[in-house]
Amino acid sequence: MTPIPPPEDHSLRRHSFDGIQEFDRRLPNWWMVLLFGSILFWMVYWAYFEWLQVGLTGSQTVALEMEHIVAARLASAPTTDNASLWAMSRNHVFVDAGRATYATTCVSCHGDKLQGGIGPNLADRLWIHGGNPTDLYATLEKGVLAKGMPAWVPVIGAKKSAEVVAFLLSHHAEGEPIEVQAAWIPILPQ
Amino acid sequence: MSDQKITIEFNDKVVRQFLLASVFWGAVGMLVGVTIAAQLRYWQLNFDVPWLTFGRIRPLHTNAVIFAFVGNMMFAGVYYSTQRLVKARLASDFLSQLHFWGWQLIIVAAAITLPLGFSRGKEYGELIWPINIAVTFIWVVFAVNFFWTLARRREPTLYVGIWFYIATIITVAMLYIVNHLSIPTSLLHSYPLFGGVQDALVQWWYGHNAVAFFLTTPILGIMYYFVPKAAERPVYSYRMSVIHFWSLVFVYIWAGPHHLLNTALPDWLQTLGMTFSLMLWAPSWAGMLNGLLTIRGAWDKLRTEPVLKFFAVAVTFYGMSTFEGPLLSIKAVSALGHYTDWIVGHVHSGTLGWNGFMAAGMIYWLLPRLWNKPLHSVSLANLHFWLGTVGILLYTAAMWTSGITQGVMLNATTEGGTVLAYANFVETVSTIRPMMMMRLIGGGLYLVGWFLLIFNLWKTVAGAKAVNGSIEVFDDAGVTTADEELSLVGTFLSPPVAFSIFGVGFSCAWMFGGDLLSVAGLVGLMLCVVLAYANFESRGKKWAAWWDRLLVTTAPFTILVVIAVAVGGLVQIIPTLIVHQAANVEDRRQIPYTPLELAGRDIYVSEGCYNCHSQMIRTLVPDVLRYGDYSRLGESIYDYPFQWGSKRTGPDLARVGSKYPNIWHYRHMENPRSVSTGSIMPNYPWLLSKATDVAALPGKISVQRMLGVPYPAWSPAEVFANADAQAKAIADDLRAAGTSVAPDRAIVALIAYLQKLGKFETVAPAKSSAR
Numbered sequence: 001m002t003p004i005p006p007p008e009d010h011s012l013r014r015h016s017f018d019g020i021q022e023f024d025r026r027l028p029n030w031w032m033v034l035l036f037g038s039i040l041f042w043m044v045y046w047a048y049f050e051w052l053q054v055g056l057t058g059s060q061t062v063a064l065e066m067e068h069i070v071a072a073r074l075a076s077a078p079t080t081d082n083a084s085l086w087a088m089s090r091n092h093v094f095v096d097a098g099r100a101t102y103a104t105t106c107v108s109c110h111g112d113k114l115q116g117g118i119g120p121n122l123a124d125r126l127w128i129h130g131g132n133p134t135d136l137y138a139t140l141e142k143g144v145l146a147k148g149m150p151a152w153v154p155v156i157g158a159k160k161s162a163e164v165v166a167f168l169l170s171h172h173a174e175g176e177p178i179e180v181q182a183a184w185i186p187i188l189p190q
Numbered sequence: 191m192s193d194q195k196i197t198i199e200f201n202d203k204v205v206r207q208f209l210l211a212s213v214f215w216g217a218v219g220m221l222v223g224v225t226i227a228a229q230l231r232y233w234q235l236n237f238d239v240p241w242l243t244f245g246r247i248r249p250l251h252t253n254a255v256i257f258a259f260v261g262n263m264m265f266a267g268v269y270y271s272t273q274r275l276v277k278a279r280l281a282s283d284f285l286s287q288l289h290f291w292g293w294q295l296i297i298v299a300a301a302i303t304l305p306l307g308f309s310r311g312k313e314y315g316e317l318i319w320p321i322n323i324a325v326t327f328i329w330v331v332f333a334v335n336f337f338w339t340l341a342r343r344r345e346p347t348l349y350v351g352i353w354f355y356i357a358t359i360i361t362v363a364m365l366y367i368v369n370h371l372s373i374p375t376s377l378l379h380s381y382p383l384f385g386g387v388q389d390a391l392v393q394w395w396y397g398h399n400a401v402a403f404f405l406t407t408p409i410l411g412i413m414y415y416f417v418p419k420a421a422e423r424p425v426y427s428y429r430m431s432v433i434h435f436w437s438l439v440f441v442y443i444w445a446g447p448h449h450l451l452n453t454a455l456p457d458w459l460q461t462l463g464m465t466f467s468l469m470l471w472a473p474s475w476a477g478m479l480n481g482l483l484t485i486r487g488a489w490d491k492l493r494t495e496p497v498l499k500f501f502a503v504a505v506t507f508y509g510m511s512t513f514e515g516p517l518l519s520i521k522a523v524s525a526l527g528h529y530t531d532w533i534v535g536h537v538h539s540g541t542l543g544w545n546g547f548m549a550a551g552m553i554y555w556l557l558p559r560l561w562n563k564p565l566h567s568v569s570l571a572n573l574h575f576w577l578g579t580v581g582i583l584l585y586t587a588a589m590w591t592s593g594i595t596q597g598v599m600l601n602a603t604t605e606g607g608t609v610l611a612y613a614n615f616v617e618t619v620s621t622i623r624p625m626m627m628m629r630l631i632g633g634g635l636y637l638v639g640w641f642l643l644i645f646n647l648w649k650t651v652a653g654a655k656a657v658n659g660s661i662e663v664f665d666d667a668g669v670t671t672a673d674e675e676l677s678l679v680g681t682f683l684s685p686p687v688a689f690s691i692f693g694v695g696f697s698c699a700w701m702f703g704g705d706l707l708s709v710a711g712l713v714g715l716m717l718c719v720v721l722a723y724a725n726f727e728s729r730g731k732k733w734a735a736w737w738d739r740l741l742v743t744t745a746p747f748t749i750l751v752v753i754a755v756a757v758g759g760l761v762q763i764i765p766t767l768i769v770h771q772a773a774n775v776e777d778r779r780q781i782p783y784t785p786l787e788l789a790g791r792d793i794y795v796s797e798g799c800y801n802c803h804s805q806m807i808r809t810l811v812p813d814v815l816r817y818g819d820y821s822r823l824g825e826s827i828y829d830y831p832f833q834w835g836s837k838r839t840g841p842d843l844a845r846v847g848s849k850y851p852n853i854w855h856y857r858h859m860e861n862p863r864s865v866s867t868g869s870i871m872p873n874y875p876w877l878l879s880k881a882t883d884v885a886a887l888p889g890k891i892s893v894q895r896m897l898g899v900p901y902p903a904w905s906p907a908e909v910f911a912n913a914d915a916q917a918k919a920i921a922d923d924l925r926a927a928g929t930s931v932a933p934d935r936a937i938v939a940l941i942a943y944l945q946k947l948g949k950f951e952t953v954a955p956a957k958s959s960a961r
Contacts, residue, residue, distance in 0.1 A: 035472035058809030148851030157609030
């Protein structure tokens with residue numbers, strides 16, 4: 001074997017493999033920058049996040065951000081007492097917004113006319129967890145996990161939840177009799 | 191050297207066999223691909239038939255195109271080029287035939303077992319354990335046949351293509367064996383040796399490098415033979431070949447964790463995954479440059495020669511997807527693109543563009559040479575080229591649009607960032623359905639192109655006589671003297687190897703050492719780089735002379751490759767063994783599955799639910815808002831195999847337990863649209879009538895105990911009693927909700943499993959975190 005000839009650009013190596021020859025060109029400078037740049041980036045990034053631990057980890061970041069979100073929610077939460085929710089239910093802006101949320105989020109279990117399905121009827125006067133506006137809101141807040149009702153307030157937020165309660169209340173009147181029902185027997189779609 | 195010339199006839203029969211098999215399985219694999227693309231757009235096409243359902247045949251598609259289509263194409267290309275590059279006939283005709291028929295038998299076995307739902311539940315590693323053993327055996331046959339041929343070579347020096355073949359054979363063997371280590375529970379079922387976070391790491395170490403060493407390195411080797419041949423031009427740069435070979439095989443292995451960014455995988459592994467993926471950009475592009483710039487001298491031939499057109503576009507797509515890969519490995523980009531169609535598009539620009547077009551170019555080039563007859567129709571090949579190119583462009587454009595759209599929608603928030611803008615997952619799926627149609631059209635065009643190739647092949651080959659290539663060589667060519675070869679000591683006692691070993695050693699000391707060791711590592715690394723540079727500048731000729739000697743000695747070269755590819759895996763996997771132990775889990779620990787839940791989990795795995803559902807809530811605000819608190823490492827510690835998933839065609843299920851009532855799940859599995867309007871999930875009516883395999887549970891639980899899941903020493907009777915009691919409770923609940931189902935049905939076990947998801951116990955935080 002002969003050693004590699006001096007590295008002149010475009011020099012064709014003498015050996016050929018099944019007729020294939022090879023130039024011995026220099027590597028392009030931009031490519032070298034890319035290679036060594038990315039190695040340098042590894043060192044800087046590792047030093048920042050892992051060695052000196054200046055950067056926050058993923059779980060630290062998300063915990064911090066969620067704290068801000070919870071704070072913002074608390075600060076902007078609508079008043080959800082009985083009187084305010086009844087008042088909202090007579091306001092078209094709230095009711096229309098609530099209808100839109102109901103149509104995407106609630107309709108699959110409670111039916112397009114609130115007639116019930118997997119989940120209970122919401123238009124009649126029978127209630128399982130109480131029929132006061134605050135009871136409705138509390139159900140949205142905590143969910144009924146054993147029966148499959150998720151806690152919606154954390155997902156859609158307090159404002160949208162209040163709007164949905166307003167929409168539901170728009171099918172009812174303040175002071176109408178409330179009857180307590182033990183449980184809902186699901187009506188299953190066929 | 192004697193002047194005695196002998197004639198060698200190459201074994202081109204096995205090349206023809208592999209080539210035809212690749213064309214056939216390519217058509218099958220792509221047809222299944224188009225089918226599942228259609229199912230995504232029209233869920234009705236699942237036909238309520240178990241073995242036609244998406245979750246079962248998507249693995250069939252991936253396994254078929256990777257191992258059957260590209261696998262056979264690779265073997266054809268490797269065998270054809272190696273014989274010519276080393277001037278020797280394949281060592282053994284018997285091993286060649288065993289390799290061919292064994293591989294086809296494996297493919298047939300896969301094509302039967304996957305639709306029947308026999309699966310290990312790990313992507314591209316779904317095949318059951320008896321087939322795993324067969325694959326390993328046949329791979330060894332391939333290795334023996336290949337290295338034996340190298341040993342009989344009449345060409346002293348190894349060409350760059352051969353380097354890539356060596357790396358492929360070694361690394362695929364290593365990856366495949368480790369990721370398929372399992373303990374069988376029956377002839378058709380096993381649990382993997384690794385679970386939870388460790389299984390996730392091993393899986394993507396394998397999964398990512400299956401792309402690297404099954405779909406990339408062998409095809410690069412093939413490129414280094416067929417591109418200069420077709421272009422009739424010298425390779426652009428030898429120096430680039432050397433640098434990009436070693437940097438590629440060393441760096442690739444480290445990049446696996448980029449499939450697990452923002453998950454419960456320990457942070458340092460994510461950092462390694464991301465930064466090493468970025469480091470892959472330059473080595474990959476060197477491969478593209480060497481391919482494209484080799485063709486550059488022959489642009490005029492592109493007008494008349496479809497082979498070169500295929501190669502040019504293939505290499506271009508290689509460059510595109512190896513730019514996109516590092517991009518997607520940036521944590522912030524991954525937050526948007528991961529789990530969406532963007533990844534699907536990325537993979538297909540690699541497979542359809544790079545693999546598919548390299549295959550087509552190679553096949554069109556080989557046909558006239560293997561059958562000694564001109565290609566039937568050049569214009570049909572041109573038409574194939576244009577159909578294929580338009581097909582890929584439509585496909586990738588559709589997936590970019592779809593993936594970015596859905597990613598943006600899923601991550602969008604309103605009301606000051608406190609609430610999800612699209613709380614209903616199905617809404618985001620409905621938005622991208624037009625893109626699913628466009629993907630179907632793109633994939634369909636590509637398949638039509640492939641049928642043109644088949645027609646062209648048939649017209650060319652029909653009636654033609656197969657011919658085997660031959661050469662005349664001097665009998666004793668390729669014999670090297672001892673001083674030309676490199677001893678094992680000489681291999682390691684050389685500046686390039688010594689500096690590399692010290693460099694990696696110091697880097698590891700810096701990254702993983704304590705305070706003092708860490709600083710020493712950094713200083714050592716700097717010193718090492720400076721000394722290596724100085725040594726190279728002053729004694730560069732010695733480096734070159736060493737390299738020339740290395741290239742004439744197969745064993746030391748192969749050993750260096752083994753070391754280069756093993757380092758990354760060892761550094762990442764061994765520390766994870768410690769983190770994974772239940773005693774070392776901080777924060778939260780998974781509650782082990784009851785027997786019935788375990789049976790349900792096996793149904794989940796067997797139906798391939800992980801193809802569309804993840805079980806991993808990332809450390810990202812939109813994920814937490816949508817699915818609940820982010821997943822902890824300990825929450826999947828007893829999951830054999832892990833089911834973190836890689837795609838969310840449906841929502842994440844990590845905390846779906848207790849979210850819906852049992853009856854909801856029953857109705858949802860029977861017909862998803864009855865409880866989730868607009869859902870595109872298939873119906874699973876057979877789960878309502880099929881019985882749960884309770885009899886297998888005692889055996890399965892004893893294997894789980896061996897793996898370290900803390901089950902009590904139950905007798906089989908106790909296992910059955912436990913499962914029966916839980917099944918009855920669920921059946922009673924379903925009856926109360928108005929549905930009568932026997933407790934021994936599969937649906938009951940599956941519901942038990944789904945309701946368990948996300949259940950954990952809190953553990954006291956440990957003193958220090960293990961790194």
